[in-house]
Amino acid sequence: MGGSLLEQLPLFLSYSNVSFLARAFGVTVALSIVGAVVGYTVGALLAFIRNRHVVDVLPARFLSVGFSETFRRVPFLVKLMVVFFAFEVVGMRVSMFTVTATTVALAAAAFSAEIMRAGLEALPESQWDAAESMNMGGVMSLRLWALPQSWKVILPPALSFTVGLVKSTSIASQISVFELTYAAKVLNERGFSPVLSFGSLLVLYFMICYPLNLYARRLERQLERPRGWKPGAPLLAESGAA
Amino acid sequence: MHHLAIDRLTASYDGKEQVLVDVSLQVAKGEIVSLIGPSGSGKSSLLRSLVGLLVPKSGEVMLDGEKVDYTNRKSVKALRERLAIVFQQYNLFQNMDALRNVTVAPVKIRKRNAREVEEEATALLRKVGLGDKLHAYPDELSGGQQQRVAIARALALKPDILLLDEVTSALDPELVSEVLDAIRILAADGMTMLMVSHEMALVREISTRVVMMDRGRVIEEGTADRIFDNPRTERCQEFVSKILGH
Numbered sequence: 001m002g003g004s005l006l007e008q009l010p011l012f013l014s015y016s017n018v019s020f021l022a023r024a025f026g027v028t029v030a031l032s033i034v035g036a037v038v039g040y041t042v043g044a045l046l047a048f049i050r051n052r053h054v055v056d057v058l059p060a061r062f063l064s065v066g067f068s069e070t071f072r073r074v075p076f077l078v079k080l081m082v083v084f085f086a087f088e089v090v091g092m093r094v095s096m097f098t099v100t101a102t103t104v105a106l107a108a109a110a111f112s113a114e115i116m117r118a119g120l121e122a123l124p125e126s127q128w129d130a131a132e133s134m135n136m137g138g139v140m141s142l143r144l145w146a147l148p149q150s151w152k153v154i155l156p157p158a159l160s161f162t163v164g165l166v167k168s169t170s171i172a173s174q175i176s177v178f179e180l181t182y183a184a185k186v187l188n189e190r191g192f193s194p195v196l197s198f199g200s201l202l203v204l205y206f207m208i209c210y211p212l213n214l215y216a217r218r219l220e221r222q223l224e225r226p227r228g229w230k231p232g233a234p235l236l237a238e239s240g241a242a
Numbered sequence: 243m244h245h246l247a248i249d250r251l252t253a254s255y256d257g258k259e260q261v262l263v264d265v266s267l268q269v270a271k272g273e274i275v276s277l278i279g280p281s282g283s284g285k286s287s288l289l290r291s292l293v294g295l296l297v298p299k300s301g302e303v304m305l306d307g308e309k310v311d312y313t314n315r316k317s318v319k320a321l322r323e324r325l326a327i328v329f330q331q332y333n334l335f336q337n338m339d340a341l342r343n344v345t346v347a348p349v350k351i352r353k354r355n356a357r358e359v360e361e362e363a364t365a366l367l368r369k370v371g372l373g374d375k376l377h378a379y380p381d382e383l384s385g386g387q388q389q390r391v392a393i394a395r396a397l398a399l400k401p402d403i404l405l406l407d408e409v410t411s412a413l414d415p416e417l418v419s420e421v422l423d424a425i426r427i428l429a430a431d432g433m434t435m436l437m438v439s440h441e442m443a444l445v446r447e448i449s450t451r452v453v454m455m456d457r458g459r460v461i462e463e464g465t466a467d468r469i470f471d472n473p474r475t476e477r478c479q480e481f482v483s484k485i486l487g488h
Contacts, residue, residue, distance in 0.1 A: 130334075133294075135322045
């Protein structure tokens, strides 16, 4: 097996194979970015709708809760099928990329809405009272003090979830979307060793996810630092209250 | 005509037990009215009701003869331009320094000139003894300092009436005096105030009138000396003797 691996390696690393994997890598990255950008935007809107200080309309809040609770509890593959058939039912002919990107966005929206809800609810209720008593509306409150304060709670889980989101795009291979996992399967079917085909897959996913993980950890450390912290100073320094 | 006239105000949280029952009260311009009473007597709920954070179920609130309609957004907005409230828990915006906490509402909501507001805010923060803390963030300030920023923030809105809701209750005893001094300055300036406080010495010192509340009702009102030295109702006598320790 070892010998055949070494024999296969030059051919596996041929220009056509590398560009084949690079294109699949690009599709996975594109799916993740499109899904995350659209999903997080929708998720933020859902979280805002769910906050009674921002939108005080009960049916809208129910809709937001319903969406988030439903799509968080459905496996990614089931969501993918639902989206696939939903497009068919409404008679829209769309590419498999669109189906997958929509599914990624749905998942991102449902989970990020929950993450943002928790972040906003972590703020003391009395701050909303103070803002309201000054005639500061919900949207202005979000912009001026609520979101700037809740980032600390929102960002670390949001970045961890993004890593999971990238990995979940692999399920799109089930509907023949040309992304990393699908490409690895194709290479394996062309006779390349599973160690090479899926090993390269492992490396490529790692290349996307590891920097995201590192960034999440760095951000978490930054957010833990007290104001005015300088490199070398202890992390839990006194805040300097007079 | 009274500056603020409250007539038979009733309110409850989520339609449950009434926290305010037929509360009537008048405040004249320049008066300092203190609300006293045991916890849960409705003092804070009355202040929250006045600024529309707790919508009254019935009754009337008149400000300079104009009726406030708490179901009408515009009416509540207009009311909040004339009343400012300082809360027990300061409620400063943690992402803003002291100066920005004070300037944010006049600049962003009232759309006033930023430079002009900044000058006023600096003067207000100096007035409450925080001239050297303009750019300190709430987490860099003590409780007493945060509460003084909150007072300056309310004053920056140039309210006709200032509502103070147990502003010293959350403070360590040694920090109380600095906040009380700030309130004394406002009293000396002739600010109209409706104040909930357990600081009986301050209540006695600066109040033009004291209102005793119990179980959501006003049970007695009068001058501070009269309420403390010669309470008429049994409940007030009991409360005053307990709180004054005699």
